[in-house]
Amino acid sequence: xxxxxxxxxxxxxxxxxxxxxxxxxxxxxxxxxxxxxxxxxxxxxxxxxxxxxxxxxxxxxxxxxxxxxxxxxxxxxxxxxxxxxxxxxxxxxxxxxxxxxxxxxxxxxxxxxxxxxxxxxxxxxxxxxxxxxxxxxxxxxxxxxxxxxxxxxxxxxxxxxxxxxxxxxxxxxxxxxxxxxxxxxxxxxxxxxxxxxxxxxxxxxxxxxxxxxxxxxxxxxxxxxxxxxxxxxxxxxxxxxxxxxxxxxxxxxxxxxxxxxxxxxxxxxxxxxxxxxxxxxxxxxxxxxxxxxxxxxxxxxxxxxxxxxxxxxxxxxxxxxxxxxxxxxxxxxxxxxxxxxxxxxxxxxxxxxxxxxxxxxxxxxxxxxxxxxxxxxxxxxxxxxxxxxxxx
Amino acid sequence: xxxxxxxxxxxxxxxxxxxxxxxxxxxxxxxxxxxxxxxxxxxxxxxxxxxxxxxxxxxxxxxxxxxxxxxxxxxxxxxxxxxxxxxxxxxxxxxxxxxxxxxxxxxxxxxxxxxxxxxxxxxxxxxxxxxxxxxxxxxxxxxxxxxxxxxxxxxxxxxxxxxxxxxxxxxxxxxxxxxxxxxxxxxxxxxxxxxxxxxxxxxxxxxxxxxxxxxxxxxxxxxxxxxxxxxxxxxxxxxxxxxxxxxxxxxxxxxxxxxxxxxxxxxxxxxxxxxxxxxxxxxxxxxxxxxxxxxxxxxxxxxxxxxxxxxxxxxxxxxxxxxxxx
Numbered sequence: 155x156x157x158x159x160x161x162x163x164x165x166x167x168x169x170x171x172x173x174x175x176x177x178x179x180x181x182x183x184x185x186x187x188x189x190x191x192x193x194x195x196x197x198x199x200x201x202x203x204x205x206x207x208x209x210x211x212x213x214x215x216x217x218x219x220x221x222x223x224x225x226x227x228x229x230x231x232x233x234x235x236x237x238x239x240x241x242x243x244x245x246x247x248x249x250x251x252x253x254x255x256x257x258x259x260x261x262x263x264x265x266x267x268x269x270x271x272x273x274x275x276x277x278x279x280x281x282x283x284x285x286x287x288x289x290x291x292x293x294x295x296x297x298x299x300x301x302x303x304x305x306x307x308x309x310x311x312x313x314x315x316x317x318x319x320x321x322x323x324x325x326x327x328x329x330x331x332x333x334x335x336x337x338x339x340x341x342x343x344x345x346x347x348x349x350x351x352x353x354x355x356x357x358x359x360x361x362x363x364x365x366x367x368x369x370x371x372x373x374x375x376x377x378x379x380x381x382x383x384x385x386x387x388x389x390x391x392x393x394x395x396x397x398x399x400x401x402x403x404x405x406x407x408x409x410x411x412x413x414x415x416x417x418x419x420x421x422x423x424x425x426x427x428x429x430x431x432x433x434x435x436x437x438x439x440x441x442x443x444x445x446x447x448x449x450x451x452x453x454x455x456x457x458x459x460x461x462x463x464x465x466x467x468x469x470x471x472x473x474x475x476x477x478x479x480x481x482x483x484x485x486x487x488x489x490x491x492x493x494x495x496x497x498x499x500x501x502x503x504x505x506x507x508x509x510x511x512x513x514x515x516x517x518x519x520x521x522x523x524x525x526x527x528x529x530x531x532x533x534x535x536x537x538x539x540x541x542x543x544x545x546x
Numbered sequence: 547x548x549x550x551x552x553x554x555x556x557x558x559x560x561x562x563x564x565x566x567x568x569x570x571x572x573x574x575x576x577x578x579x580x581x582x583x584x585x586x587x588x589x590x591x592x593x594x595x596x597x598x599x600x601x602x603x604x605x606x607x608x609x610x611x612x613x614x615x616x617x618x619x620x621x622x623x624x625x626x627x628x629x630x631x632x633x634x635x636x637x638x639x640x641x642x643x644x645x646x647x648x649x650x651x652x653x654x655x656x657x658x659x660x661x662x663x664x665x666x667x668x669x670x671x672x673x674x675x676x677x678x679x680x681x682x683x684x685x686x687x688x689x690x691x692x693x694x695x696x697x698x699x700x701x702x703x704x705x706x707x708x709x710x711x712x713x714x715x716x717x718x719x720x721x722x723x724x725x726x727x728x729x730x731x732x733x734x735x736x737x738x739x740x741x742x743x744x745x746x747x748x749x750x751x752x753x754x755x756x757x758x759x760x761x762x763x764x765x766x767x768x769x770x771x772x773x774x775x776x777x778x779x780x781x782x783x784x785x786x787x788x789x790x791x792x793x794x795x796x797x798x799x800x801x802x803x804x805x806x807x808x809x810x811x812x813x814x815x816x817x818x819x820x821x822x823x824x825x826x827x828x829x830x831x832x833x834x835x836x837x838x839x840x841x842x843x844x845x846x847x848x849x850x851x852x853x854x855x856x857x858x859x860x861x862x863x864x865x866x867x868x869x870x871x872x
Contacts, residue, residue, distance in 0.1 A: 155555060155614045156548050157795045163547070223547050411870075418866065443862035447810040450870070451785040454792035458549040465550070475781045532777035533770070540753050540776055542767035 159223075166220070167227045173204065174235035183238050185506040186362050191277060191319035194243040198274030207272040208248075211256065215268035222460050225401075230408050239405035243316045247271040247278035251324050253397040254341075258382050258390050263343065267322070279320035281311040281344065281368060282391065288313070289530050291326075292335045292388065296370065298327040298342070300377070300384070305329065305342065307373040313524070317353045317366040320346050325375075326391050329384055339387035341394075343379040350374075360516045361504030398525050399473030399534075406521075407456055407480050410487070411449040417487060418442055421494050432494040441490050448483045455479070471538035474531040481521040481528060488515035549791050551618060558600075558615055562622040565595060572627050575843050580706045583629045583674035586658065592632070593655030601732065602639045606646075607653045613797035616732060617739040617790055624743025627840075627847045630708045630854070631673030633736040634661040638681045640729050641688045645722040648690065652679070661854070662691060668712045671698065672850075675709060679721060683855070685730045689723030705846040731797060731808055733855040738790050738812045741819030741851050745783045748826035748844050752776055755830060772829055779822045786811070786818035806868035813861045819848035 159167070179197065184190045201207045202216070210225040211217025218224075232239045252271045255264055270276040287294035296309025307327055317323070323344040330338030344351075350373040355363035382390035421432035421442060432438050455476055463469050491511045492499045502512040522528045536542045551559060569591055574581045584592065592598060601616040602608025609615075616636075623632055635652060638659030642649040651657035660673030662680035671680050671693060678694035696718065698711040753776060756767030766772045793811035796804035823845035827834040834841045852858075 155551060155791055155795045155798075157792070157799055157801065159547055439866055440858075440862045443866040444813065446865055446868075447789070447813045447862075448785070450792075450807065450810045451789040451814055454549065454788035455785060457547065458788040458791060461548050461550045472784065475777075475784050478777070478781055479785060529770075529774070532774040535777035535780055536767075536773035539780055540749075540773075542753065542756055542773055542776065543765040545768050545770055545773060 159227075163221075163224060163227060166224050167231060170206070170228055170231040171235070173206065174231055174237050177204070178235050178237040182507060183242070186364060188319065191243045191316070194238065195274040195277065197238050198244050198248075198272075202273040208252070208268075211252065211268065211272065215256070215264055216272045217268075222401075222464060226404065226408075226456065226460060229404050232405065233408040233412050236412070239409060243277050243319050244274065246280050246315070246320070246324070247276060247322075249401070250280060250394050250397055251278040251322070254324065254381065254390065254394045257393050258341075260378075260381075262378070263381065267343070276321045277316065277319055278322045278324060279314050279317045279346070281314060281323045281325040282394075283313045284310060285312050285367070289527055291391075292339075294326065294328060294339070296325075296327045297331060298329040298340060298375075300329065301374075303377050304374045305340070305377060305380070305384075307342070307344070307370045307375060310367060310369045312356075312365075312367040314353075314366045314368050315364055315524075317346070317368050318355065322346060323368075324381075324394060326387055329387075333385075336388040338385050339391070340384050341381045341387040341390035342375050343381060344373070344375055348373050348375065359519075360513060361502075395526070396469040396473065399469070399477055399531075401469070401473075403477060403480055403525075404456060406484070407452050407476070410452060410480065410483055411446075414442065414446045414449050414487060417491055417494070418446075420491070424494050426494075427496055438490060438493060441486070445483060445487050445490065448479065448486075452476070452479055452483065471534060474526075474534040475539070477525065478528055478531050478535075481518070484514075484521050485518035488518050491515065549788070549795065555614065555618055558611075559618050559622060562597070562619045563625075565597070566622050566626045566628065570626055570628060572840050572843060575627060575706050576838060582703070582706055582709050584631050584635070584658070585674055586655075586676050589635065589655040589658055589674070591655075592635075593653065598635045598639055598655070599653050600636070602636070602653070603643075606639060606643060606649045608639065613732065613735055613794040614791075617735050617794040620736040620739035621743040621746075621787075621790075624740030624851075625747045627707050627744065627843050628740065629673070630850065631658065631660050631677060633733065633740070634659045634673055634677075634681050636736070637683065637688070637729050637733055638679060638690060640732060641681055641683075641690050641724055642722045643724055648679075648722055659690070660693070662693075662718075663854070664715065665712075667715055669693075669715050669718060670701075671711045671713060672708050675711070680718065681729075683730045683733050685727050687723060687725040687727075688729035690721045691718035692721050693718050703850075705850040706843065707847050708850060727805065730855065731805065734808050734812045735790070735794055735797065737851050737855045738786070738793070738808070738815035741815035741848060742783065742787050742790050744844050744848055744851070745779070745786060745815070745818035745822040748822040748841075749776065749779045749783055751840065751844075752779070752826045752829045766829075775825050775829060779825055782814075782818040782822055786814040789814050801871055803868070803870045806865060806870060809856065809861045809865050809868070812856045813858065813865065816852040816858065816861075820845070820852060823848045 208217030209228045213219035298305040298307045325342040325344040329340040350371040352369040356365045502509045506513040599608030604610040639652045658677035660671045660677035660680045662669040662682040680691045680693045696713045701710040703710045789811045793807040796807045827841045
């Protein structure tokens, strides 16, 4: 066991920190809408041009070919520099689709798509959940019929984050109409400009429309866009999900520690209704210190997880534990902020920049539901880590 | 950067686990009468294998290993609900650094060391009645006190692993001591490790039971009412263990923020130990509250360990403004 960073790791951190200090955009990221996607693409483009995109991605496809530890160092430095991190419109491309293609894509798919992801040219969205297949993903029904060298897709997907800005979608469909559950599925690369796709935004409790329902009416997708094999899409989807649950939230994980520090600062300047500074309230101070310990544990778990997955060569089932802790900590922190801000917390008009803490609180449920609800993460833990008898 | 036991470390874990399962299995606490503490025989046995000197410098006759081996060993002790005087003996050796003769007697097990907790005018002594020396540790220093022959008021311990008695503080004379926070830190790491081992044992017990026990014609491990709390137990143990590894490695490497990481590790271990022990009883149902089951032993031991080397309030107070390195 050791915490010693190699000379290369330390040099990498120093370079990253120096570059970020001079290059983090001065202007605030637009809260949402097309301007946010334009901003995210520009930031990704800048990272790419300066040699910071795809830290642990293979060099052959435009990445830096560095270690997973250096990837973590990069995320830590992004959080420290308060730089735009990957929970933005680039998220699916960088954290799911790219790693899935690296693991399972054909040479042609990798050569075409990976550089476009790293340069910010292609934003991706995820087409897994359906109106009747969310937690129970394997019950999905969107169908694909093979017609010559194409698959013709008809059906609908939902909770598709940022579909309206995405160029490409990771699309999981049923290609064998006689199949059930995990069999007969296919993982496709879907160009979002293909005729027959209709995107309808869903208004959320955050007063935004970051999620959508996407309808497919005989959408023709080339067979060359199948990732993995036709009928074996579940296996490819598990690869995608393992990235999401493994390191997909790492930007947020490392950001949380910085965020606890910001809330402690907030508590040192905001007065409660009784006139005391919030930090002088024992209950608030204890909750903040306890959350700080949780964020320290999150970092330690991340490093332990990297050690274990580097050893075994795969992310493993502990990503679900990580997601449970990260999302619960995020929510508990928002709840402390609510107690610190009092009435000010109850003012909100949907503007993330003007009311960041209230927005963040409402976002807690996006965290505990998206990417597999907390209940599903507990099920995965019970099945795969504890090997308990199946509930389903 | 490597935050898991490497091969050498895993070997220490395996031999500690073997030794402890044989020398002080948790079943000893169900014997009639129960066998608390380390009696002189057991103390001798542990000493012969060198466990007390694991993390002590070679100049004291120790193995010269680090905080990392220390936590790996005491996690195994915790799995067996090992007595608190086991830790006191190890810390006593570190505290006797300036007294070679005393150090040698502690290392060999000839002199037993109990743990002393200050309570106003009195000291609460935790450990075997044969111990003639007590270790009193604080965040800024530690000392060894001669308690041999003192009038002691025996108190009934909730936790059957560890005997308790009260003596007058003024009558205990100082034998040796060290200043600085090293002994306290090793005490924090040791108790945190014992709580992590205990939290893991609680999880193991309920997972094992949930695979065989049936209600309504199904294994209870197939009910989400059992599966989800069990998953939360796994999370508590994982978070506490990861932070413990980090704190031990930071201590070994002399990092400036090692104390903050250790405070966090003890805090998380306190929560994991008590909460997992609690859920283990609840999810077992009726059998979980019987004397013959281990479940209550884990809870009672956890309640003792959370009181030692930092309980909730002081740990959180020091964590709030602690600064961390990279």
